[in-house]
Amino acid sequence: MAMDDMTGNKPAPPAIELARDAVFLDFDGCLVEIAPRPDAVVIPPDLPAMLTTLAEALDGALAVVSGRSLRDLEHFLSGYAGPMVGSHGAEARGMDPPLAESPAELTALQAELARFAQTQGLLYEEKSHGGALHFRADPTRQQEVEEFTAALADRFPAFAIQPAKMAVELRPEGYSKDGALALLSELPDFSGRRPVYAGDDRTDEPALAWAEANEGYGIKIGEGESAARFHLPEPEDLRAWLAAAVRG
Structure with a gap:
C-alpha cells in the first residue's frame, strides 16, 4: 500500500470486532506517551488491567509488539500476562519460537x-x-x-x-515487527482473525503495512507518513478506543 503524508486527514479506526480481530499494539508513542528518557514513561494505572480485560474479550488475541526489551515491557506492564514481543521480534513471551540468541558480539x-x-x-x-x-x-x-x-x-x-x-x-539482523506479526498470527489464539496493528513511528511501518496486506488494517498514532489507512492523534486516543471495546 502506498504511503502518504496526509495522516491527519485519515479517519479514526472502526470499533474492534471482538469475535473477528487480532489486536497488536506498539508500546512507546502508542500505548503510552513518549518520555524524555526511556525509563521515564508514565503508565496509566489502569492500563495493564484494561489490556487484560480486552485480551479476555478477544479470547487471547492481543499482543504487545515493541522495540523495547522484553524485561522493560514486563516491568512497565506488570499485571498484564498476555503475549509480548520485545526487541523487534528477537525475544518474546507467549511464543515458541522465536527467541533469538544474543549475537556473540x-x-x-x-x-x-x-x-x-x-x-x-x-x-x-x-x-x-x-x-x-x-x-x-x-x-x-x-x-x-x-x-x-x-x-x-x-x-x-x-x-x-x-x-x-x-x-x-x-x-x-533478521528480526522485525512484521515478522513477529506473521509468527503471532500462526498461534491458535490469533489464527484466522483479522490483524489490527497500532504504531507510531518508522519502526512500525513494516507491521502496519503487513496488517494492511493481510486483510486487516493499521492505525497510525500521531503525525507522519504511513501505510496505515486509519489514524488517531495521541496515545490517549488509542487507549480510549481500546477501552470502548472493553465497555462494549
Missing part, C-alpha cells in the same frame, strides 16, 4: 555504543539484544548518530540499523 557492540554516548553527551539505551542512541535532547545530532551507527553496523554485521523516532538502534 553483543557485549562489544554495547560497549561501543555506551562509550560514544558518554563522550558525545548522548543518551544510550541498552537493550537485551542491542542498543540505541537517542538524540531527542538535541535533534541537530541526528547525522552524527546516523554516521556512527552506520559505521558500527559495518563492523558488526550480525546487527542491523533500525531508525526510530529521534533515535537510531542496532538490533539483531
Whole structure:
C-alpha cells in the first residue's frame, strides 16, 4: 500500500470486532506517551488491567509488539500476562519460537555504543539484544548518530540499523515487527482473525503495512507518513478506543 503524508486527514479506526480481530499494539508513542528518557514513561494505572480485560474479550488475541526489551515491557506492564514481543521480534513471551540468541558480539557492540554516548553527551539505551542512541535532547545530532551507527553496523554485521523516532538502534539482523506479526498470527489464539496493528513511528511501518496486506488494517498514532489507512492523534486516543471495546 502506498504511503502518504496526509495522516491527519485519515479517519479514526472502526470499533474492534471482538469475535473477528487480532489486536497488536506498539508500546512507546502508542500505548503510552513518549518520555524524555526511556525509563521515564508514565503508565496509566489502569492500563495493564484494561489490556487484560480486552485480551479476555478477544479470547487471547492481543499482543504487545515493541522495540523495547522484553524485561522493560514486563516491568512497565506488570499485571498484564498476555503475549509480548520485545526487541523487534528477537525475544518474546507467549511464543515458541522465536527467541533469538544474543549475537556473540553483543557485549562489544554495547560497549561501543555506551562509550560514544558518554563522550558525545548522548543518551544510550541498552537493550537485551542491542542498543540505541537517542538524540531527542538535541535533534541537530541526528547525522552524527546516523554516521556512527552506520559505521558500527559495518563492523558488526550480525546487527542491523533500525531508525526510530529521534533515535537510531542496532538490533539483531533478521528480526522485525512484521515478522513477529506473521509468527503471532500462526498461534491458535490469533489464527484466522483479522490483524489490527497500532504504531507510531518508522519502526512500525513494516507491521502496519503487513496488517494492511493481510486483510486487516493499521492505525497510525500521531503525525507522519504511513501505510496505515486509519489514524488517531495521541496515545490517549488509542487507549480510549481500546477501552470502548472493553465497555462494549
